């Protein structure tokens with residue numbers, strides 16, 4: 001079962017809420033894949049793509065405001081993931097999303113939050129965000 005877990009908490013409620021919503025979309029994608037609901041899968045990946053864009057923009061704005069020194073490599077990870085989602089969205093129109101793809105997205109997100117996102121937490125806290 002794909003879900004947000006408390007060990008992924010950044011301590012910033014707005015960002016945690018966004019991360020939780022992203023995991024909910026991923027869980028929807030997992031069930032769409034398991035039931036081979038192709039059209040629903042296309043819908044979910046489209047929502048996920050829009051939602052990630054909004055989340056990444058919010059996160060980048062906070063890092064910028066806090067003067068976070070590793071903003072550029074963090075943005076590069078976001079850009080790479082967005083490009084990957086773009087590819088998957090196009091692919092999802094012609095074929096079902098595979099369980100491997102869902103697992104890739106889940107691992108990427110978990111790993112990104114646990115390492116890359118966590119690195120900005122002290123800077124945001126210092127800034128009173």
Ligand SMILES: [Fe+2]
Nearest residue numbers: 019059113117
């Ligand atoms: Fe994030």
Ligand SMILES: [Fe+2]
Nearest residue numbers: 059112116117
């Ligand atoms: Fe991030």
